[in-house]
Structures are given as structure tokens and as C-alpha cells.
Amino acid sequence: MAPIRVTEYNFEQRHQLRMVMISKAIKSIAFKKQQITKEFKKGDEVEVASQEYGFIGSYYKATIVSSTGLYHYRVNYNTLLTDDKSAPLEEVVTAAEVRPVPPDQHEIISENYFRLYDMVDVYANDGWWFGFISGKVGQEYYVYFPTTGDNIAYPSDVLRFHQEWSNAMQLINRSLYGNSSLAAKLIGTSILKGPNHRVIVFAEHPDISVNHDERSSTPAGRSNKPWMAVIHALKIIQAIISKAIKSIAFKKQQITREFRKGDEVEVASQEYGFIGSYYKATIVSSTGLYHYRVNYNTLLTDDESAPLEDVVTAAEVRPVPPDQREIMAENNFRLYDMVDVFANDGWWFGFISGKVGQEYYVYFPTTGDNIAYPSQVLRFHQEWSNGKWIFLPRQGRIFDLH
Template sequence: MLPKPETKAASASAAFFKPGTIVEISSEDEGFRGSWFSGTIIRQLPSDRFLIEYHNLMADEKSSKRLREALDIRQLRPILPSETGQIFKFGDEVDAFYNDGWWEGYITEELDNNKFAVYFRASKEQLVFSKEQLRIHREWFDHTWVPPLRQDKGESNEAVKTEEFGKGAIVEVSSDEDGFSGAWFAATVVEAKGNDKFVVEYQTLLADDDANLLKEEIGAMHIRPPPPETNIDGRFNLLDEVDALYNDGWWVGVISKILTGSKYVVYFRSSNEELEFQHSDLRLHQDWIHGKWVMLSKAMEL
């Protein structure tokens, strides 16, 4: 039998996992995917497998013995080092400490007292966590952490690539003004001013004189490229999170009813109302996170 293509790389990685090493462990069991638990390497087994002992998981409900398992090397990684000065914000991909493990999710709301609402794609749940229960999500790839660890106090988790938004670039722009929060409007960059500031001209919004297109200076957190087209010819499903074209902007909502004739009813949490839309006026909702588009599989329960 030919060796697996990853055997050589896996053998090299085994140098990180000596007996007694504390590691993080992933599971392939249903209900545990996307989570990491801490444990200790007991010994190495043949074929790049390891016997590990969990720190917080017991052998069974009645046992006082810690659970031991023989696992593949791809289910192991070093302990993610703690970082100083972490700043969390809406849209960040994070790990949240819950039920003795770290679970991957996205920050969907910034609350008072350094608390954050986190949405988990795997379970389609949203839960609230304190800042101390969160860390920025990272992957262990080729013996290093991706994205790289940050240790400088107060450094932002997300670097804005301002070169993507030069003069003439077609973008989408959000607003913090009452009544417009959560919506994105098409615009063109007129000027990149430095210090993560841009002057944009909206494609459909008019200035106060109703004769010229509105121009505005915005910060980098309110600008993004237009999302790639998705689901052009397909159908939307119940509870799909979508953007709906309404009043010249794209507003995030949830498919609450499927009608005939390629029509859908969309529920908007921000205004607690339902409106009807044609298929052509909808797109699957995507978030611009760390310079890439991320799509949640389903919306949170209504």
C-alpha cells in the first residue's frame, strides 16, 4: 500500500508532540466539530497516532478518571499562546470557552460591560460571553499560527488593506446613523485620504439639494468591496440569511416564508418587520472578515 501523501509532513510535526506535552485536541464526533479541548500527550503510537489524556473530559459520567483516546496527529496542535491587549469587535472570528472547550464562532453583537454575542455555525446558536472567555480564532498551519499572533497592546485584530480602495474603486459603504445601521450602499471612491479615511460618492443617494449624488468621508471600518455573486439561478431556503435591496441599499434579513413565483418574505430583526421581495432583489448574506468573504450556513433561530 502506498503511504499517505501527508505522512512525511505528519512525521515532521510529531516533533512537537513529545510525551508530557500539553496540546489542544479536536474531535470528529458529531456535535464537537469546530471545538478544541486541552490534554496531555501520554505516548506516541504507530502511524503518527498518539495516546492523549484530556484535562476536563471524563471517561464517563460516573467515572473520576480522565478520558484517554488514541488520536491522529491531524487532530492535535500546540496550545495557543495567550495574547495581550486583544480588541474584539463585530465580525471577528473567535474561539469562545464553553463546556470545557474552545468553540469557533463569529461576534455578531458588541454588548455593554465587555460582553459579546457569538454565533456558532455548527449549532446555529448565539450565546453571550465576556471578553475573558474569548480569543481570536487561529489555525495551526505548517508549524505556525495563522493569522500570526499579536502581542502589541491595543493592536487591532484586522488590518485594513486600504490599497484595495483606490480612486475609482466600486465599493459598498455602511453607516452608523440611526435608521441606517446594518445596511450597505453602493458607492465609488473619490479619494483615499490616508489614516484609513476615504471620500466616497454614493451611486444612488442624493445630497440635500437633490441635484447631486451624496459625497461623504468615511472610515475604513465602513468600507468593503462588493460581495461576489452567489445563488444567481438557484432558490433561497427557509431561514437563509440574505441581503435585500430596499430603499437603495442592501439590508440584512432572514427568509421567513417561501412564496410562489420566485418571491420570498424576509424578516428584518432591526425593525421587527416582514417585507416581500423578488428573487432578483435578494442575495445570500456574506460578511467581509479579515480580508475575505465569509458566509454563515444558516441564520440564527427567529
């Protein structure tokens, strides 16, 4: 097997590359909705993730007042006031915007000082704002906020490590580049600190060597069983792609185009169990700021008597991707290609995980399914970005399936 080429970067180039990668990761996390894994009751203290433009990536402490129907709560904010500042602000929010208050971090922070590229929250303007450490001057840490573009210095006493509520656990996100231990350099590695404290280190794009067995006397990057290293590398690739797909699937569409009555579009589902699926629809009308009434082409009402009509946000709507027949005729699907599969009345986002005969296996990270399909129900996945369609990067020809 030919050796892997390593491109050398100077410090400034590496710094800028890491800033871009971590910024992309933070934007993906900030725009996704919370996992609905807990039912809250009156009096519970929570944090509400703002979904307002200009406030994405901020969290505000609140108290549950009541449940107001399916997946909605009325909350009373601890720090936000009404317009006349006469009383605490009360609001109805979706369950996907609510999470428990993260555990106290005094012990964690005292044992782990902040490092370059660590993902943190900063307490400012009545809430916690999500960013990462971009530098340090004296006793103050500079924090860069990808969702706003600000880079501001703060004392350590207004910082905390960023945590995500995932699978009913609070997970601490530390950037790969802020943690130098070899164990933390493996994708999705769990580092146990005490029986009830779990820290997960995530990496968007590791630029590291993989030593598959730290106990081996064989130097890192070499092995007397090359196939073990290959399998390990493929597992890492699969983990990276799965995480990328989840991040893309949970983010909202860029609002870069205004649609009109009669326009054909695709609507990205934000319902639990349907994340990562897209449904063709027609714009019926605009129903106010950043909202549209749509008529689905393939989804029907409960009694199946008529096409389903629904009001959706502009951030769930994108144009219909261009026809791919010419592209697909010239390009066969390859292992790890990101694709959409037409099934159950919509397009579902996943990646090629194998091929048996003439059918391709597609793995769906948002559901955990791995299913075989004929090529005619597949298309290359595209993202609507900055007003144009882009194909996501493909893997090299080493992964050809034909």
C-alpha cells in the same frame, strides 16, 4: 422524525470549541456601538467604549463636560491623563461610544462566584477590559481577551461581570457554559432576581437538548405533541439567526485592503435606523489615516441635485461583492438563508422567514420588519473576511421552500 445526531467531543475539544464561539461573540459585542437610548447632561458619570485600534473592548470612566452638537459629547476622563500627565484627558466622543456607569456589583459577585466561560470585565491599565474566564489557578482567574489575544491571571477583586447597555437597561452577559441551570439554557431567557434586577443569558451556539416543558413527566427530548417541539426548535433557530445578524450588522468591516480613487465599494451604514444596510459608492480620495471620501451611486443630496458625497471610515468600506447570477441560478433560496434585499437605494441584511407564491418574506432583525420581495431583488449575504468573500453557512435541505 429522525432523531437528531449528537457528536461527542472530549473535554479538550469542547473547551476549544467553546473558546472559539465565545471569542467570536465577544468580538462582535466589542466592535458594535452602544445603543443611543439616553441623553446625558453636564456632570453625568459615564463609561466610554474605546474605538481605537488595540483598545477595542475597553471602557474608561469619564464625566460629561458638555454636549458638542448632534450625538457628540465632550468628556473628562477620570483615569486617563494628557501626554504630559499634567491634567485629566479631555476629548470629544460620539454618543454611540458612551453608556451609563454600570451598577455596583458587590451583592451580585458575593452571591455568584465566577465560573468557566463567564463574560467579565477586568480593571487594568486605567480601564475595564472585556473578556471571559478561561481557567482558575489557586485564587486567581485566567481571563482571555479575544480582541488582543492575551490570557492573563487576575485576583477576583479586579473582576466584574460584563454588562451591556441595551434598550435603556444594563444587561449582564453570562456565558451559557458558565451557568448550569436548565432555565438559563433557553435562548434569551430572562432570569428575574428582585423587582428591579434583570439578568439575560445569551448563547451563541447552544449544544444542549431542549425540554419544552420542565413540568411534564415526559423525558426531555420527547413529547406526545411533536409539533410543539418543532415550533419551539424553529423559534430557537430564528432567535439564534437574529442575534447573529445583529452581531454582524453592528461590527465594523475588517480593514484588509487599501482603496484608490475610482474604486467601486459598498459602505456599511452606521447610522441609527440604517444598521445592516449597504450602499454602493465610488472612492473619491483618501482623506487621512483610515478615512475615505466617497461618492454614493444611489444616495442624493438633500435637494436631490447631485450624488451625495461623504467621508467615511475604512472600517465602513468593503469591495463590491461578486456577481451572483450563476450561484442564484443553481441555488434556490431556503428558509433561514441569510440574504440582502435591494430596497430604499441600498442592500439590507436579513434572513428568509417564509414564502408566499413567488415572493419571499425577509425578516430584518435590526429593524423588526418582515416584508415580502420578489427573488430578483435578493442576493445571498456575503461577508468580507481576511481579504476574501465568504458565504455564511446555510441551513439544511429540511428547510427547502420549493
